[in-house]
Amino acid sequence: MIVQRLHEIQERDRYLTRDAMVELADELGVKLRHLHEVASFFPHFRLTEPPASEVLVCRDMACHLNGAPALETELGRRLSGLRPDRVRVDGASCLGQCDRAPAVRVNDRDCSLRDPAEIAGLVKALAEEEVAQRKATPPGQPRGMSALKIPGHGPSSDPSGWRIDIYRGRPTYDVLRNKSDGFSPAAILKVLDDSGLLGTGGPGQRAGKKWAEVLRAPGSRKYVVCNGDESEPGTFKDRELLLHVPHLIIEGMVFGALVVGATQGYVYLRHEYEGPIASMRAAIRDAYEQGVLGRPSAITGKRFDLEVFVSPGGYICGEQTALIEAIEGHRGEPRNRPPELQVKGLHDMPTLLNNVETFAWVPSILADDGIAFLEDGTNGGKGRRFFSVSGDVAEPGVFEVPIGTTLGELIGLAGGLPRGLKAIATSGPSGGFLPRRIPISKLGDGFRAKLSGMNRALAEKVSENAADVDVLDLELDVQVFRALDSPPARVLDSPQGRVGIMLGAGIVVYGEGRDMVDQALNCSRFYRAESCGKCVPCRKGTQRIVEISERLDQARGEAHAFSTNSELASELRSAMAQASICGLGQVASNPLLTAINLFPDDFATPRSPTPEEPPTNG
Amino acid sequence: MDEIALLAEERLFTRDLEGHLLRMDRPTFEMLDDSWVTVTIDGRDVRMPLAVPLTDPEGGIRYDEQGRPIPRLTTILDAVAELYGSDPGPVPVLCYREHMTPVAVCRVCLVQVAKREKDGCVGRPDPKLVPACHQPVVEGMVVETMASRQIREGREEMTAGAKRVRKTVRLLVELLSADHLHRGAHPANELEKLAERLEVEEARSSSTTSRFPRHEEFGRPGEPGAACSAPPAGRMNDDSSPWFIIDRTACILCDRCVRGCGEVRGHQVLARAGKGSEARIAFDWGDAMGESSCVRCGECFISCPTDAITMRPGVKPSPWDFEERDGDDVKDISYLGWIGRFLRAREVRR
Numbered sequence: 001m002i003v004q005r006l007h008e009i010q011e012r013d014r015y016l017t018r019d020a021m022v023e024l025a026d027e028l029g030v031k032l033r034h035l036h037e038v039a040s041f042f043p044h045f046r047l048t049e050p051p052a053s054e055v056l057v058c059r060d061m062a063c064h065l066n067g068a069p070a071l072e073t074e075l076g077r078r079l080s081g082l083r084p085d086r087v088r089v090d091g092a093s094c095l096g097q098c099d100r101a102p103a104v105r106v107n108d109r110d111c112s113l114r115d116p117a118e119i120a121g122l123v124k125a126l127a128e129e130e131v132a133q134r135k136a137t138p139p140g141q142p143r144g145m146s147a148l149k150i151p152g153h154g155p156s157s158d159p160s161g162w163r164i165d166i167y168r169g170r171p172t173y174d175v176l177r178n179k180s181d182g183f184s185p186a187a188i189l190k191v192l193d194d195s196g197l198l199g200t201g202g203p204g205q206r207a208g209k210k211w212a213e214v215l216r217a218p219g220s221r222k223y224v225v226c227n228g229d230e231s232e233p234g235t236f237k238d239r240e241l242l243l244h245v246p247h248l249i250i251e252g253m254v255f256g257a258l259v260v261g262a263t264q265g266y267v268y269l270r271h272e273y274e275g276p277i278a279s280m281r282a283a284i285r286d287a288y289e290q291g292v293l294g295r296p297s298a299i300t301g302k303r304f305d306l307e308v309f310v311s312p313g314g315y316i317c318g319e320q321t322a323l324i325e326a327i328e329g330h331r332g333e334p335r336n337r338p339p340e341l342q343v344k345g346l347h348d349m350p351t352l353l354n355n356v357e358t359f360a361w362v363p364s365i366l367a368d369d370g371i372a373f374l375e376d377g378t379n380g381g382k383g384r385r386f387f388s389v390s391g392d393v394a395e396p397g398v399f400e401v402p403i404g405t406t407l408g409e410l411i412g413l414a415g416g417l418p419r420g421l422k423a424i425a426t427s428g429p430s431g432g433f434l435p436r437r438i439p440i441s442k443l444g445d446g447f448r449a450k451l452s453g454m455n456r457a458l459a460e461k462v463s464e465n466a467a468d469v470d471v472l473d474l475e476l477d478v479q480v481f482r483a484l485d486s487p488p489a490r491v492l493d494s495p496q497g498r499v500g501i502m503l504g505a506g507i508v509v510y511g512e513g514r515d516m517v518d519q520a521l522n523c524s525r526f527y528r529a530e531s532c533g534k535c536v537p538c539r540k541g542t543q544r545i546v547e548i549s550e551r552l553d554q555a556r557g558e559a560h561a562f563s564t565n566s567e568l569a570s571e572l573r574s575a576m577a578q579a580s581i582c583g584l585g586q587v588a589s590n591p592l593l594t595a596i597n598l599f600p601d602d603f604a605t606p607r608s609p610t611p612e613e614p615p616t617n618g
Numbered sequence: 619m620d621e622i623a624l625l626a627e628e629r630l631f632t633r634d635l636e637g638h639l640l641r642m643d644r645p646t647f648e649m650l651d652d653s654w655v656t657v658t659i660d661g662r663d664v665r666m667p668l669a670v671p672l673t674d675p676e677g678g679i680r681y682d683e684q685g686r687p688i689p690r691l692t693t694i695l696d697a698v699a700e701l702y703g704s705d706p707g708p709v710p711v712l713c714y715r716e717h718m719t720p721v722a723v724c725r726v727c728l729v730q731v732a733k734r735e736k737d738g739c740v741g742r743p744d745p746k747l748v749p750a751c752h753q754p755v756v757e758g759m760v761v762e763t764m765a766s767r768q769i770r771e772g773r774e775e776m777t778a779g780a781k782r783v784r785k786t787v788r789l790l791v792e793l794l795s796a797d798h799l800h801r802g803a804h805p806a807n808e809l810e811k812l813a814e815r816l817e818v819e820e821a822r823s824s825s826t827t828s829r830f831p832r833h834e835e836f837g838r839p840g841e842p843g844a845a846c847s848a849p850p851a852g853r854m855n856d857d858s859s860p861w862f863i864i865d866r867t868a869c870i871l872c873d874r875c876v877r878g879c880g881e882v883r884g885h886q887v888l889a890r891a892g893k894g895s896e897a898r899i900a901f902d903w904g905d906a907m908g909e910s911s912c913v914r915c916g917e918c919f920i921s922c923p924t925d926a927i928t929m930r931p932g933v934k935p936s937p938w939d940f941e942e943r944d945g946d947d948v949k950d951i952s953y954l955g956w957i958g959r960f961l962r963a964r965e966v967r968r
Contacts, residue, residue: 047904338642
């Protein structure tokens with residue numbers, strides 16, 4: 001409730017004034033300090049009057065590679081003549097537009113312009129319009145509509161080949177209709193379990209197991225929550241799913257609600273996704289009209305209400321317990337676990353929380369009892385999943401592929417490697433960077449035996465006495481990546497030398513000539529900006545990892561500086577991994593540590609001039 | 619993103635013996651007397667009730683309306699105190715106060731946990747360390763603190779678990795000292811004491827040999843990480859109150875003042891504000907302390923473990939002073955209780 005009201009007030013007044021907050025505290029019966037602790041936590045909320053117009057340039061990964069720093073500097077130069085209360089130019093954390101790098105937002109809207117002159121012109125015109133409106137309209141009166149249009153993006157992918165959408169874009173909820181007669185939670189759980197559907201957002205746990213746990217948990221109410229926060233740099237596949245197939249997400253959530261016995265659901269979406277928010281809201285309206293949602297549902301006979309919850313921002317809100325805190329109207333800080341959300345989640349009630357894609361797979365799996373899904377893998381993998389590919393590939397985008405597809409094949413779908421290959425990040429920044437050839441010595445002991453035990457093709461490609469593995473041969477399968485990173489007790493030992501290999505949904509490609517020290521610094525800054533600050537190891541550690549990265553960047557080629565700073569980074573990593581409350585602190589040092597471990601040469605050579613094209617015409 | 623949850627696999631004590639997920643709440647009255655568990659701490663067994671009575675700031679037991687003690691779940695820290703005594707004990711604390719809800723944010727009370735299986739063997743330790751102030755005791759839990767010792771070849775030495783715990787906690791204290799422990803800290807400053815105990819005084823902010831040279835706190839404007847939209851008001855030092863001085867550069871964000879103000883006193887004036895490296899304590903809508911709705915009850919000052927909230931020199935709290943200074947500001951505090959606790963706090967801080 002609090003977050004929704006803050007959104008409304010900011011929409012009305014442009015920022016959260018003290019007077020409005022005193023009034024709101026009174027209305028909601030909460031203390032002023034509570035509104036302040038919440039409002040000041042989230043980057044979307046403004047506590048001071050914003051400039052008349054504002055432009056943000058994404059700083060992270062693919063945008064960093066594709067000229068974002070130069071664009072931000074150029075915009076700053078072009079708009080520097082204007083007073084700070086008129087225009088602000090700033091960087092922003094990943095905006096989920098990595099396939100359109102460098103991503104730009106103007107006045108809280110996605111902007112498709114990339115030419116600095118055009119952007120600066122628009123921002124200036126918007127500022128002038130705003131100032132004129134301020135003069136013309138007395139305070140508190142509704143403003144007129146803006147005459148200026150901020151051009152935005154539509155969807156980027158073509159869903160016609162997606163097997164996930166059994167309805168081909170025309171949501172009839174047939175699977176739900178067919179399964180409603182004699183609905184059996186046990187039968188649904190069995191199909192999900194047999195299908196091997198894994199959570200597609202995080203650690204890749206079996207989805208069916210989670211559903212069963214929420215079903216079993218006692219509670220007077222239960223909730224179903226969809227995590228559509230998608231703020232990991234390099235990750236934008238949920239954006240396309242939300243734009244093209246919101247009905248599948250709804251249907252998956254309704255199945256979840258029927259199985260666990262939930263009556264209320266939320267789709268948690270990042271505020272920068274205005275297109276996906278609109279598309280999801282329209283699909284929810286349609287589902288109410290079709291009798292899929294609401295009371296009493298003509299189809300299911302059960303009540304389930306669903307609404308969109310717009311996140312006030314921050315990568316940390318994708319951490320599932322932080323997301324729940326935000327919905328409850330608290331600071332989006334992760335909880336100490338256990339307890340798990342399955343037994344004690346939203347409002348302390350059992351809560352089923354899955355990623356957008358996980359819910360979206362449910363209808364197609366249930367439609368034929370998972371048969372097609374199971375047959376769909378390749379190279380020993382089972383099922384399908386979505387990946388976002390960005391960075392130095394010819395055609396970045398979102399791709400639905402069979403699990404077990406190799407990284408090389410996926411990159412082929414994204415148009416290939418126009419500038420060669422130096423490194424790949426396989427889980428946004430979280431897993432750090434892998435080189436073109438990964439030395440066997442950096443991989444988990446006995447991974448080859450594990451892979452051949454799982455019938456994975458990769459086992460055949462790596463011979464007994466091979467010195468390394470070609471990164472393009474890696475199969476996109478969580479289980480393969482786990483085998484490469486075993487033994488799992490790595491956190492106990494010095495992590496030096498062990499790569500934190502992870503598979504997420506965001507694949508970012510770095511071409512030849514890219515400077516991995518610069519990339520490590522870039523990713524380390526992302527984690528510092530996004531640490532919530534709750535626990536000491538992450539709040540302090542993310543800051544120090546940035547400083548160490550900066551020192552290493554300054555002291556290239558100095559062997560002593562390299563060894564002392566590397567040791568310090570390794571010590572910090574160990575403490576952050578063992579002591580942080582949530583996963584952010586655990587992975588925040590991975591970009592720097594993998595750069596040190598796998599790209600030591602980059603620290604010994606002078607900084608290469610950024611091999612990027614300057615922004616078009618000056 | 620919950621990609622960042624990738625490493626956050628389930629912790630060791632997430633489930634009960636039947637494999638059901640634990641809610642870890644709702645301690646019952648029966649747990650106070652009737653349910654006991656045995657945990658092993660540093661090689662010695664300790665029997666603990668599953669719940670202990672909740673206490674008030676004076677250390678007295680809190681009772682419900684029917685006159686029964688209110689139970690709270692017994693934590694590892696309680697078991698450690700039972701075994702070693704609580705002062706100072708082998709598990710340091712900063713953000714923990716017995717009468718406050720544990721928040722487990724400072725992480726200096728981390729310990730290693732492992733599980734004793736049914737066959738009596740101890741399994742592999744949890745890859746993450748757990749906060750002793752927050753983790754409830756569970757049957758078969760095997761805990762190692764930094765005091766854990768073993769005899770090898772006739773010599774006593776730290777166990778691997780103890781080394782691991784000490785190394786991690788020591789680094790956390792080093793990080794805190796580097797930013798927040800200034801020259802001339804009050805001798806009762808709990809961070810200072812802990813830095814001495816773990817031998818990391820050279821890390822204090824004024825040090826020239828620190829591995830973590832002092833940096834601008836709260837981020838530099840325009841830098842990534844300074845992306846929070848907080849107002850500048852009340853960001854750093856605040857001497858607007860006639861009684862107290864706030865030095866945010868000494869603040870470790872332990873949340874004790876916040877819980878003192880909210881939970882203990884019920885005023886709810888103080889809170890955490892901002893995010894990440896910009897997080898800080900703030901009054902009301904980020905107001906200066908002297909202009910906020912603060913009633914000067916002093917609970918924040920009593921609760922503060924560092925030099926972040928101190929009393930103005932020359933302010934001498936005595937009942938007579940209170941009479942002279944009386945007014946609306948201090949009307950709702952219990953003078954004598956406050957004075958008693960204040961003097962005790964001073965004793966402790968000395």
